[in-house]
Amino acid sequence: MSCLVFSPLQTAQASDLSELGQLLYFDTNLSKNRTQSCATCHDPQAGFVDPRDNGAKKMASLGDDAQSLGDRQAPTASYAAFSPAFHQTKDGTYVGGQFWDGRAGTLADQAGGPPLNPAEMGLASKQEAIARLKENDTYVESFQALFGKDIFEDVDKAYLKMTEALQAYEQTEEFSPFDSKYDRYLRGEVKLTDQEELGRILFFSQQFTNCNQCHQLRKLPGAEKETFSNYEYHNIGVPANTALRALNGVSATLVDDGLLANPAVKDEAQQGKYKVPTLRNVAVTGPYMHNGVFQDLRTVVKFYNKYNSRSQPSQINPESKQPWGEPEVADTVSLKELEIGDALNSKRIDALVAFMKTLTDARYEHLLEN
Structure with a gap:
């Protein structure tokens, strides 16, 4: 499915x-x-991340008010549809969901968050969101055709259907084509270099x-x-x-609770934990980590290596030329x-960086040159 730029006409x-x-x-x-859409922070031309500098070297996104700067990086929407609904397994492990802390159980739940977040798209209420939809005849006709003539009489239901529509789009092949060099290699279409x-x-x-401890799903x-x-x-x-x-403006001493910030999680042992991100398109969707603290993919690999070397x-961060910073949550x-x-x-x-570059969707391979 090709990208369609929306026109109110x-x-x-x-x-x-x-x-x-x-x-x-x-x-x-x-x-x-009226300055920001989902695509602003999850741009399909940039691996479904925010390509704007935002005055912060892409470390976090700028809100619709042109002032609010986030404290976490917007994760890629690529392959997000494959994350299971947020749940806890029998052994107590938390799995799935959306956002870095899983607070949105599903893609539809996630889609409903940014429009009402004062630091993001900034609408005051669901009612205001539905009022915006009703300004456009295309939406009115489409919602009524898909959900019934009386759909706009129930604001909560109409908003829910809006999020379900966004979820359906994010579940299309456009977000998850599985056509990287690695996928083509698995199909016997190309060979990998020695590196x-x-x-x-x-x-x-x-x-x-x-790597495979967290970044391998299939057995x-x-x-x-x-x-x-x-x-x-x-x-x-x-x-x-x-x-x-x-x-x-966030205090340097404030601790980001990670998974513990999820309202469904009360266990203090989950503090500072974040959802393992997909490595699909990782080479073209920096900066890295939940807070965008590292600019380069090679730095990320070296950060992991510090635990074994x-x-x-x-023990030196190649970007800052200083020792690696202490964990925000050490325990x-x-x-x-x-x-x-x-x-x-x-x-x-x-070699690991070279391999991760092969996980880049075909449409973004030209970005590897940068």
């Missing part, structure tokens, strides 16, 4: 739920000042790296439609992003998973 009625969702996704009228192949072997190794390496996330929650010891907080260079770091594997030399670090 458009009169063609949406034929199905996903087509309606596509119109909604690009509609800036669903923000207070990419080394990275692939290291990534799926049960001995040499810990066997090479399985089709691998999303490269087990959708669990972990604290990997990411430091606070003091540079971002100097810009957005005791050499002095491995819940997933050391069991992080300390699996051997120390990596530069050749193996470069």
